[in-house]
Amino acid sequence: MNQCSRLDLFLDGRLQGKALAAFTDHLGECEGCRSTVDRWERSARALHRWADGLRGSSTTRAEALALEEEARGSRQAALRPALAWAAGAFVVSAAVVLTILVLYSRPSGRMARVAETSSEAREGLAASGKRHARHVETWHKIETGSSRKAVVIGRVFLVLDRDTSVFYSEDEIESIRFRLERGTSAFVVEPVKDGIEVLVQAADLEIRVVGTRFIVVRKTGEVRIGVRRGAVGVRGPRVQSRIVKAGQMLAWEEKEAAKDPGLMDRMLDSRLEELLSLRAKDPPDKSKGPAAQNPSLWQSDGALADRKGERRGSRPPLLDHLAQGRKLLIEGRLEPARQSLMRHLSCRPADAEAWSLLGDCLRKEKKHEAAVAAYRKAIRWGSPHLADRARFLAAAILQDRLGRHRSALKLLDAYLTRGRGRPLAAEALLRKARSLLGLGRKDEAARALREVADNHKGTTSATTALRLLFRLKESGRPSAGGSKE
């Protein structure tokens, strides 16, 4: 084979042994190959210097800042003529649209009125221009009268309550923006797939959506945000930026907030009880704001929720021991976490998720037998994914802490029979091999180890399997068939 054709293999580092020696000899003779190798070495060094400069170099940061400044300047410069052009265009187009609407449309109470007027367009443009002076935006208005309305805008499913007015702007490139003028809107936002951001403005608050379900209420001087799932980021001029998570409600009053900037923090969660108690009551108490006056909206949001959401919604207010237990467990407060989970399980003894969390808690408390018992409950009642996780962890405890290899083996077999593509398949196989070794079944252990080494190349489990296999071959021959453990 012509050695010159092996140049790429050499540069890739794929030549070994005799082939490498032969090519090295060839380099001494072939000027072309030697020159290419030299060029590549120089190029690779330059590439490394460039790459190092991009990460953590002060020069890069300075340049980045300069570029940012420059980009900001150019954006503003670029926007000025665009804004002037757009304002003019809007005045003309909105006048035409208004004329058409007046002549041909018959807005009814049942249908949302989608209107573009010159004043609205200008207002929207001005509002958007203040915060996001990047694009020229068209603002549309959706208004409801005596009935509710549901619309889909981009990836946002929007339910407007009676007497609600919302502006929205969809530039299809970067963001979908909503501005709640008055009333109550429920937002159901699909998870981000296209990178398009969803922003909701209500009074001075700006709500940045991460992919969630939430409700915004605006009435005179007050904005409320209730989050059902996921989280939203809230910020405003007189408000400290913060995240509002599922189950929390944020109430913000314009006048009060102006007087006392710390009010928002204190008010967070304080309305949660009110919100949840409103749900429980039937008929609603009219003295408790628009949410109570229009309970159908809250119910409709509940109807949108999936089964999990419905279960969550039906839990007693402020007694979500499962969520509390999970939170405490994550914080590492094991004793209160265990108590919360047990309290939850006393009401819902077949909740596999709670059993799984209780297993985690007990495992961390080193109560191994109890942890295995809890995991077994999770296996019994859990979804396939949850049961798999519980199987693996229970097997690990049985094997590592309790030395019960036979029980561990059963669980690992059950885990592996559900498919070798499980997240911990390599580790499970390795554990199976160890249990087999513990039971003295060396041939089966060797087979399992070989499977790990062959099918999970590149993982730490494969390396460990090879090591164990080597040890097994070295030491296992004389005592084949024996069981010392």
Place this chain on the structure above:
Amino acid sequence: MVMKATADEPAADEPEPEPEVVASDAALMVDLAGGDLKALGELYLRHGETVASFLARVLPFSLQGDVEDLCHDVFLDIKNLSQRYEERGSLRSWLIGVAIRKARNFRRKQKIHSILLRRNSSGGSTKRPPPDTSGAMTDCLDVQRAMEKMPQGYREVLVLNVVMGFTAEEISTALDIRPGSVWARLHRARKKLMAVLDAPLTVGEER
């Protein structure tokens, strides 16, 4: 029933403490899928720097803040993706795969944005300032030029293999392509890089 499960005391002759059962990347992913956000923190500590380095290198014309945002996006995404994670090679490759998709989306958005900006701008205001030809940055201008000209797929392979030391198998996992395609891309990327660096205007290595 509940009481029974928790009232069990640990065995009297409890074995000596061993390392935590759940420790590998895959195990952390399983914990993350179970809702344990500590696992996410641990994964970020292990792989955050790798992902950020990679993003900085495949998006060389982006601001530092953008790269960090993207890196955080990657780790926020894996919280959701952890349910579907299957161990096929190292987690590092899988994370780089997620980062690559993020980087591509980001570039696409930037491209659209710059096109719109150019359409609406009045002329030369969007031009970049002349590069600073003093100091360490000058050495890298040729490489930057080469990387700018190179297709994104080639750039990713070059950075992953030459700069970050990924193997062809790891790159094939990350990019979801065959190892043969990895080598092919690498050869072409290498030729392109050398061609640009050998151009007469070179100010890099030979200066």
